[in-house]
Amino acid sequence: MRAELSCFDPNCRARFAITDVIYTCQQCGGLLEVVYDGPPSAEKDLKTLWRERRLSNDPLDASGVWRYREMLPFDGQTQHAVTLREGDTALLDAPRAASYAGLDRLRFKHQGYNPTGSFKDNGMTCGATQAKRLGLRRVACVSTGNTSASMAAYAAAAGLDAVIFLPHGNISSGKLAQALEYGARTLQVHANFDQILALVRTLAERLGIYLLNSINPFRIEGQKTIVIEMLDQLDWRTPDWIVLPGGNLGNVSAFGKALRELYGLGLISRLPHLAVVQAEGASPFYEFVNSGGEFRANPHPETLATAIKIGDPVSWPKAAFEIRVSKGRVERVTEQEIADAKAVIGRCGIGCEPASAASLAGIRKLRAAGTIAGDANVVGVLTGNVLKDPDYIYRYHMGELRTNADTAIRPHFGNPPEVVPNDADRIAELLEVKVSG
Numbered sequence: 001m002r003a004e005l006s007c008f009d010p011n012c013r014a015r016f017a018i019t020d021v022i023y024t025c026q027q028c029g030g031l032l033e034v035v036y037d038g039p040p041s042a043e044k045d046l047k048t049l050w051r052e053r054r055l056s057n058d059p060l061d062a063s064g065v066w067r068y069r070e071m072l073p074f075d076g077q078t079q080h081a082v083t084l085r086e087g088d089t090a091l092l093d094a095p096r097a098a099s100y101a102g103l104d105r106l107r108f109k110h111q112g113y114n115p116t117g118s119f120k121d122n123g124m125t126c127g128a129t130q131a132k133r134l135g136l137r138r139v140a141c142v143s144t145g146n147t148s149a150s151m152a153a154y155a156a157a158a159g160l161d162a163v164i165f166l167p168h169g170n171i172s173s174g175k176l177a178q179a180l181e182y183g184a185r186t187l188q189v190h191a192n193f194d195q196i197l198a199l200v201r202t203l204a205e206r207l208g209i210y211l212l213n214s215i216n217p218f219r220i221e222g223q224k225t226i227v228i229e230m231l232d233q234l235d236w237r238t239p240d241w242i243v244l245p246g247g248n249l250g251n252v253s254a255f256g257k258a259l260r261e262l263y264g265l266g267l268i269s270r271l272p273h274l275a276v277v278q279a280e281g282a283s284p285f286y287e288f289v290n291s292g293g294e295f296r297a298n299p300h301p302e303t304l305a306t307a308i309k310i311g312d313p314v315s316w317p318k319a320a321f322e323i324r325v326s327k328g329r330v331e332r333v334t335e336q337e338i339a340d341a342k343a344v345i346g347r348c349g350i351g352c353e354p355a356s357a358a359s360l361a362g363i364r365k366l367r368a369a370g371t372i373a374g375d376a377n378v379v380g381v382l383t384g385n386v387l388k389d390p391d392y393i394y395r396y397h398m399g400e401l402r403t404n405a406d407t408a409i410r411p412h413f414g415n416p417p418e419v420v421p422n423d424a425d426r427i428a429e430l431l432e433v434k435v436s437g
């Protein structure tokens with residue numbers, strides 16, 4: 001199956017070679033996507049092939065991305081594949097979160113179980129592999145934290161030089177620490193994510209650095225496997241809703257593309273609705289979809305969920321298309337709603353980082369509005385690991401979490417630690433345990 005790059009704009013659709021080092025259409029400047037010239041060639045039924053690979057110890061079969069390589073643009077040439085055994089993430093039942101949202105049942109697909117703790121690994125394995133295929137030496141990204149952690153790891157594994165650009169003071173220390181540990185050159189810029197992305201796009205061309213932000217279509221191809229694996233885990237029974245947080249809007253674009261391709265191949269018989277959830281202070285896509293008119297960037301995005309603190313998402317045209325095709329929704333939630341939803345996910349024994357909890361907060365809101373039925377089959381996607389932002393957690397439980405506008409977040413599910421004396425009787429008394437004898 002031959003793959004090419006194509007302009008995403010329906011009025012252009014210019015085609016380029018899969019090995020061209022470009023991020024936007026060379027004719028109109030539009031977004032690029034990978035297109036395939038026919039169904040994948042496989043020696044047997046794809047569902048059977050993918051299921052059988054789960055029994056194999058081959059590193060590519062063991063990866064929850066490369067197991068589905070028939071859906072990826074590497075034409076059977078996997079000799080450059082850079083894998084850290086990404087994917088293979090759990091699909092977890094969360095009864096407590098279900099009742100919080102008003103649903104009979106709710107499952108979470110937890111992308112925080114990835115090697116660097118976020119869904120970015122699904123895309124980065126493909127991005128790093130493409131860099132190797134092209135013979136490039138240096139990769140770069142701008143990030144709210146997770147992309148940089150992931151890129152740093154994959155670049156190190158692939159023997160590539162990594163340059164990372166971060167909004168100074170606006171990413172969690174856990175994510176910054178990962179980039180440092182994996183050996184990336186880390187530049188903290190006094191600007192926000194959107195401003196730095198514009199800067200890095202010009203620098204990448206000037207310095208010949210391969211850009212691994214989600215504007216890179218190979219990242220999107222890898223992230224398709226999140227949904228492919230989810231459906232495999234569901235024995236190909238399509239959920240009614242898939243709900244995920246939205247920032248730069250690469251992930252929802254990948255999900256929509258995956259679903260359309262699976263449908264086109266007859267591997268699923270209907271499309272689920274996609275719902276994207278944004279933080280209220282960084283919700284330009286919500287406003288665009290729900291208020292109509294031109295897309296308007298928010299120059300001053302604000303949210304404590306720093307992963308999705310993005311005001312000018314590059315993939316909005318793709319995301320808008322996928323929401324329309326899937327008859328989906330875009331919701332937005334407050335800082336308080338995110339914080340409480342996050343604590344509820346914690347009480348399920350699951351946990352996630354703040355941006356991920358927007359999924360549950362959004363599901364709850366869509367359920368309350370009657371958009372999602374109580375007996376609907378819903379999968380929420382948790383995008384990042386609970387340990388990505390421990391500072392946020394501590395502040396919430398201590399009742400010290402405040403929004404950027406200095407409003408206190410109420411710890412409705414707070415569970416602060418207690419300081420106790422080194423005294424068995426006092427501790428026993430505190431725990432209401434009878435001291436025998």
Ligand code: F0G
Nearest residue numbers: 143144146147247248249250251383384
């Ligand atoms: N959740 C987490 C934990 C993220 O890190 C991101 C994006 C998103 C959700 C939103 O996904 O951008 O595809 O809509 N983080 C990027 C980064 C921007 O730099 O790590 P999206």
